[in-house]
Amino acid sequence: MSVAEKVPEASPAPDAPRRRRKRVTDEHGRHVRAWELALRYLLLLAVLALTVGPFVWQLSTSLKGPTEDIFSSPPKFLPGDPTLHNYERVAETIPVWDYALNSLKVAAANVVTNCVGAALAGYALARLRYRGRRVATLVFILAMLVPVEGIIIAQFTTMRELGLNNTLVGVLLPGSIGAMNVLLMRNAFLNLPYEIEEAAYVDGANTWQRFLRIALPSVKGTLAVVAIFAFMFSWDDFLWPLIVLSDPDKFTLTIGLNYLHGTFANDERLVAAGTIIAVAPLIALFACLQRYFFRGVGEGAVKG
Amino acid sequence: MASSSSTSTSTSTSTSTSVPARVRRQLPTSPWLFAAPGLLVVGIFILYPFVSTLINSFTDRRTLVPGEFVGLANFRELLHDEMFWIGLRNSTLYVLGVVPALVLLPLLLALLVQKNIPGIGFFRSAFYTPVVASIVVVGLIWVWLLDERGLVNSLLEAIGVGRVGFLSDQWLLLLSAMAVTVWKGLGYYMIIYLAALANVPRELHEAAAVDGAGTVRRFLTVTVPAVRSTMVLVGALSSVAAFKVFSEVYLMAGPNGGPAGEDTTLVMLVQRTGTGLTGRVGYASAISVVVFVVTVALMLLVLRADRKEDA
Known part of the structure; x- marks a missing residue:
């Protein structure tokens, strides 16, 4: 994200004689007013x-x-x-490390299912020819447009019908292959030059080999974006786990924090320690992988 | 974020049809095997719930009772449900309060971090930090900051303003929740604007400066027109998100939306009405349908405003 220097601000405005003060020069030799x-x-x-x-x-x-x-x-x-006393106390008050582990399990699984599922489906939409491909693409576009907050009750009854409410699998499933991620992967595959895969096809490579050995290694960047955002959304999610989980043993960290806040609201030090435990891993992740976070914002929004 | 890429995907469909003919020969089942996991997840957990929400809204289904078709009874009940109107009012106010701030402030922030001065990378990253934190963490941090005895009130008292009941007054609470939403969204939209600003031709600014335009004038006559389509995008994204607000208000006002529920938002009402063993699934679905309709209307409104200005 290299941004052009804003030249005009460095050049003196003609109508500003009273602003004339000591001037410094920046590395490009332009005047920058101190x-x-x-x-x-x-x-x-x-x-x-x-x-x-x-x-x-x-x-x-x-x-x-x-x-x-x-x-x-x-x-x-x-x-x-x-x-660090408060961190010991919060672990004595709620099983905060178990909750963190639950969050980690769901988030890790979410990364795997989204990467695998979105890469496969994205490849099918971008590269494979079959009857119904347009319909399949439309299904993902429609799914992306559905406001999740509006279907949570029906998702909950669906989970009940499947016997998966109050399980971590139930927390995972609705977002396990995001339509948005599928379409991101589709776009990434579409942007690859087709000639290489064609050559591989001539050499006798089948669909699976072309996908795994040629196409997939070329879209690593987008895959990383999908992975990071899958982790973040899962780790941070609140509304859905709040609805699907009722057993305190199965709580994820965000739900556990809400419980801690509701029950021990007057103990600010305790809640503070809990929130730091919840936010520290993501800040660390962000510090290490910033460019993918920024790239994700770009791929998700600016293309439109 | 979600809505925008649909345009890009639909426009690029044409490029994919130019696949050479000989690549068509392959095992007939394999394309569907590739797409199947995604289609199944999306079908079962997004599209089926969407359709069943629509159907349920015409029934008196409860969590443990299948329910029967009741026609428009749920919607008729909504008209006389005071809590529904409170929810609709609060969610609408939320859009009106949050969207202008999220369209304008991140743009100013992007202008502030646009210039490559030493250390600017650190500032850009730091401003993005609230985006990566969970809304629960953010909500609880601000509950503590805005507490009767919290940091903000300590500071206000120290400068002689006195303590303010941010979390006890109905309207201040809603306003505080809006401020938290804006605070958490700033960095995200800042990055979107930064990318847009990078495409603004430098010559435009130079020409305007030569013509004697000051900073404010250049902002209004050069920057704003150049990033207008991005402002519309941000407006669309943030208004849809704001109308569906749940977590901020839930955490700051409590599960019941304040003592008498006067800070309840529509999605909070959906959650409260439809869950639990006695949940009124049918009635909650009717509220959800209202959420759908308003969401779509907001999108159309923003996009239409955009088109009108284009013409």
Whole structure:
């Protein structure tokens, strides 16, 4: 995402004599007014405080010991005597590590089913010729347009009919192969040059071999995007697991946190520790794989 | 995010029909084997529930009782259900409050991080952090921040404003939930705008600057027209999402949407009415149908506004 320099802001506006101050030159030799650069960083820091500050405050709260006043005014931003005590206590209050494991199981399974299912279906829509392909494409497009929040009750009764409500499989299934992911993979396969696969076909490679050895390795980037977003959506999901899970043993982390908040709402340190446990893995994942997160936003939205 | 790629996929259908004829020979079953898992999942868990939602809305089905066809009784009941009107009002207010902010603020943010000054990559990533966090985490963080004794109120008291009941007043609560939705969405739409801004020709800005246009003037006459289609896209995506709001309000106002339920949104009402052993599946489905209809109407409204401006 390389963004062009905004030249006009660096060149002096003719109607601004009172802004004339000390000037600095940037690496391209253009004039950058110092006050403008300072203002820019000041704004950036302000937004930074607004977007990341709340997470830091939560982390700080989770590290404050039982004797430290967390309600003080003016507030104390750093814990006086940092302790991991609250993390031990949250594990004693709710089985938070079991919940994290449940979330991890569902999210990992969601990554596998989405990658495999979406790659196969995407390839079928993009490359294979058969009667009904257009209908199959239309099915995925329609499915993508259905607002999930509007069908949760029917999804719940469907799960009941299948005997899968209150199971982790039930949490997994509705999103296990996202229509959106299928269409993303389809587009990725369509953008590959066809000649290579054609050559492989002439050499006697069958459909499966062409898919696995030639097409799939060329769309690794999109596959990574599908994997990351499948993990994130599953790990973060709230409404569906809230509806399908009723047994506290099977809770995922988000549902467990909601339960913790509802039951021990007055213990801010405890809730803070729980939220940090829930958010830390995703922030770590994001820190390592940023470009795929950004690319996912691009592939999902900007193409339209 | 979901709605937009449908346009791109439908336009690219034509390119795929140029597959050479000799590739057609293959095992007749294999294409369906490739597509089958996806079609099954989508068919059973998305399309079938969608159709059965429509059908159920005309029945008095309950969780444990199959129910019978009751015609439009559910919809007639909706008209006299005070809670339904509260839900419709709140979900509509949510759209009106959230969408303008999510169309404008991320654009300003994108302009702020557009220039490649040292450390800008860090800021872009940091601004995106709320997007990757679960809405439950985000909701609980803000419940604590906006608490009667929380950080925001401590700061307000320190500067002499006094404490504000963000989470106890019906309207302040809804407003706070909107602010949280905007806060969580900023980074996502910022990235969308950044990609759009990268395509704005630099010459336009230069020409405007030569003509003596100031920053605000250039924003209105160069930037906004250049990213207008992206603004429409963001408007469409965010309005559909805002109307279906659930988690933020559920977490901040509680499962019942405040003491008397006055902060209930439509999807909260669907969840509350249709789940549990005594859940009124038929009635909840009727509310869902209203959600469908308004969602589609919102999309059409935004897209139509776009087309009118084009003409």
